Amino acid sequence: MNYDFDEKINRRGTGSVKWDTYGNEYIPMFIADMDFKPSPQIVAALKDRTAHEVYGYTRPDRLLYETIANWFYQTYHYVLEESWIRLLPGIVPALAVAAHIAPGKAAANTPNYPMLLQGPVRAGKELILSPLKETNDYYEMDFADLEQRLTSDTDIFYLCNPHNPVGRVYQKDELAGLSRFAQDNDLLVIADEIHCELVFDRPHIPFLTVDEYAKQHSITLMSPSKTYNIPGLGMAFAIIPNPDLRKKFAQISYALPHPGFFGLEACKAAYGNSGQWRDELVAYLQSNRDYLEEELTQRFPKAKFTHVEGTYLQWIDFRPYGIKDPHGRLLHEAKIALSDGRDFGLDGYVRLNFGCRRELLAEALQRIGSVIQ
Template identity: 55%
Template sequence: MNYNFDEPLNRRGFGSTKWDTTAGDVLPMFVADMDFKSAPAIIEAIQAKLDHGVFGYGRDQEFPGVIKKWFQDEYKVTIKEEWLTLLPAIVPVLAAVSRLREGRVLINTPNYHVLLAAPGKAGKGTILSPLKNTEEYYEIDFDDLANRIQDDVKLFYLCNPQNPVGRVYKYEELRELSRFAQERGLIVISDEAHCGLVYDRPHLPWFSVDEYAANQSITIMGPGKTYNMAGLPFGFAIIPNPVLREEFVKTCYALSNPGILNVAAAKAAYGSSREWHLQLVDYLKGNRDYLEKELKSISGVKFTHVEGTYLQWIDFRPLGIPNPYQWLQDKAKILPNNGKPFGLDGYVRINFGTTRARLEEAVKRIKDNLPKG
């Protein structure tokens, strides 16, 4: 079956954070959800629960097996079902796990703004290490990490695929990070929310990198980004180490169980939506290629290649635009994300998870409003 991602979809008036908080003449290209309907299997699974009409506490004994098969099919990685812990959402967990150990948390910047803020919300401090910008992409600066880390740091937060810069880390980089963590006794918390949206190489789940990564880590995933169901929060953690897994469960005890609609949707996503997912990634890759081609045609604009996610990280300041975030709103009538909460003021993050026609309109607005001369 072919899925039509070019279908225009009106999201105004349906309680959309992205569309219903934005003026009618402005194109919202900020919050990370997509302007596409979710896979038919997801909609059907939710409808079946609605038709049943009972929304009590739920338990789906088949779900761990679905995830186990998904890991095998997607990554050729074998997991044990007991490694899996279901979560009501990803964001609350990012704050909760910072309490696993005393001391500050080591994090790269720029980074997902919620991940950056999470330890502070739990009363923990952070040490920030800038990623190295090679002009083509960003990479982890291990020398900087080594210079900044202090003895009290026992946790490192990894974001892969990296939001907002769109990096998908190679095995060699992840292996080096594992060695760095092992030498310093760090537990790695890996946020892999965008793991289903990669274009240039397969995603590598952190726990699969090597033995240390498996034993001293918490890998967090969820269907929200890949299957466009962020409004049905759900996630899961993969923790092979049973002692660490028990600590994690105790730390997250106050978090609720996932709702039955959310679990049903996630099961349909991972178990019955593969063809939709493959076509989605192909469509988004086309959007990425189109956007990068258009940006390259604007002399002076700086951006790095997006290997994963549907988010483009851009610096318009070399064009003589001192505040690109405000300029895009006032002149181009586009609302991006401001780079400052992600750790780099002056940059913007643009969401290209939309129809090609809307993306083309956004590019036209940018080009039509560039400074003259």
């Protein structure tokens, strides 16, 4: 490897949400950012821009749109027109803004990313929840259940793919099934695909590429922030092929600020020059995933956990150990800060972020093992 993902970096005292929320005795493995430096190309781009020493309003240049379109084609072999792209300061505000694009109710699966579940609700929309179908710790969309729960005025479905927290990377037939279901029920699909490059077992398939209905009736939300570990720079974008839908989204999102110039520069460096760094990162994360699965199986044989196909987030069920609140117990007794399953819609679960150096992951498992036996 050319890049050292085992480097120990002290993030305390930097205002880090991950490392400065709890005390020095805690190992934080909750919020979804990684403990790795971004690619040297991103760092160099930011240093070059900083050296200018004037930080005024900045207009996105043509190169940015070309870079995004080229990256999309190289990654997904699909031609993305630059006019389809609308820049955003982040995906979370877009999840709420998109709820205003249609007047009826919205639907989503559970468990799911908390901000995805909260977005439409905070926008004043009623949200219908349909549990993912779980068989032997493998989750699938349950269209029969969703069909029963939908009302005639439901007009939006929120998709999370790769899925946070269960780690699924949906296959072509599953996404085609969603497109047929959406067409049968006249639904617009809002696709949160922020983890799209962090996949291990199969390529990610953007929903808009599935078929013509998906292309014309979806808003795809993407960002370099998760893959390239730059969430603090505030850079994301929506892909909206349908011109009428794109116009509506522009109207309802007019108050959202544009990304700052640091985010613009980092995006170009990420998608344009950081491919080798990304590939080595994904390989490191996959080795962490495999190590984590082996350790969970050996240390906690009664626990249930998903096989992570994408993301760096492990979904774990500790209920077989008779623990009702594993998040609280591990926080207080093991000094491990995980994400609480209740925030995702399920009691008794935790989400563990393995986007860290292996040594820290091993220490965290040792601490968990001191509490759960």
